[in-house]
Amino acid sequence: MTTLTRRSALKLFAGTAAVGVLAGCGTNSGKNADGSVTLRFSWWGNDVRNKQTQQVIDAFQKAHPNIKIQGEPGVWSGYWDKLATQTAANDAPDVIQMDLAYIAEYGGRGALLDLSKQNQLNLSAFDQNTIKAGQYNGKLYGISTGQNALAVFANVKVFQKAGVPIPDDTKWTWDDYLKTAQALATGAGNYGSSYGITDQSLSIWLRQRGEQLYTQDGKTGFTVDGVASFIAFQKKLLDAKAAPPASVAQEDTGAAVEQTLAATNKTGMSFWWTNQLGALEKATGSDIKLLRVPSQDGKAQDDGLFYKPSMYWSASSRSKHPAEAATFIDYLVNSPDAAKVITTERGFSTSQAIQDAIKPLLTPTDKAALDFLTEIKPELGQPPAVPPTGSSSAANALGRHVTDVLFGRASAQDAAAAFKTDADNMISSAQK
Incomplete structure (x- = not known):
């Protein structure tokens, strides 16, 4: 078949x-x-x-x-x-x-x-x-x-082993995140961070820049530069050896939750939804501290988080x-x-x-x-628009283009431009 x-x-x-x-x-x-x-x-x-x-x-x-x-x-x-x-x-x-x-x-x-x-x-x-x-x-x-929110899952066991303090998530920036991930990376297959290359992670990144993944009238609402900055940050994690090599990351993306790097105590920080806390704590055997996603300016009210069904x-x-x-x-x-x-x-x-x-x-x-x-409720903005018809494959396209950058096959700017073209074409084709 x-x-x-x-x-x-x-x-x-x-x-x-x-x-x-x-x-x-x-x-x-x-x-x-x-x-x-x-x-x-x-x-x-x-x-x-x-x-x-x-x-x-x-x-x-x-x-x-x-x-x-x-x-x-x-x-x-x-x-x-x-x-x-x-x-x-x-x-x-x-x-x-x-x-x-x-x-x-x-x-x-x-x-x-x-x-x-x-x-x-x-x-x-x-x-x-x-x-x-x-x-x-x-x-x-x-x-x-029910409702949940995206969070950084900080593996307390990994932090303690590396002697790294849990960051103050009410004021940390993406630069702080990168430095923390570098400090947690101890080598031998242990990394500071997993990659957050889902469409929802991108959505939060864009919201921090005043952009949006999709508009209420069913179009894309982001710029190429906005996506390029997101992809460039993933490349920074790679170049700093704070996150796994591209081949390992590719396998991790398709793994069942219990088999991910995060669940097997191979990363100190990773991005998950709050309703997945129980499964991750059970798999790791470690306490996990939920942290707000970092912001561009160090202000929690600008971190772009929202309640998601x-x-x-x-x-x-x-x-x-x-x-x-x-x-x-x-x-x-x-x-x-x-x-x-x-x-x-x-x-x-x-x-x-x-x-x-x-x-x-x-x-x-x-x-x-x-x-x-x-705790985060007072800081939340309006939820994003429902992804329009035709956009369901955009997450796959994003992962593909980011992977190309991690493997050195494309620049962040070119990958972002290709992703925007793909997303626009998917939506317009489905709505004809």
């Missing part, structure tokens, strides 16, 4: 979604012999998340014996290729763990169910900001599992069982029993009822993440 790349799969997906070639087929085709229905449910995650999710599935099936859940866990690095291929083949799961980068991509092309039309899903516990976070073009394509629960528009899919999503977001299993692993729910249910169960790690989110 030919393996589709993400780009080719999305092209195929776009074609089938747009013209409805396979509209006569469905994700599932009826009931089981015992009168029950089976929903396929996909998510990405790690061992901790997989175990928790299976516990929730078991509890849901016990409470709803007429709905069976077939779990399809995966890892981030392969999740979106698989989903694009499934969607193109009209074989998407019924319930889908969705991300901010893709919700417009799938929702805007008609692949997701408008959850606001599903009576089985009770949205009364959520504020308007939470609901708006899952809307695109006036339709609700996902309900947020951790992820969403979405449903396929082609599901033969939309009512049952909505029932399951309602359980995931509103059931105290489910919340007591998941707690904060998918972010901090904005539902007061769920917050009250899990409060007695919060671990020191959970409390540390919550304290961080609470």
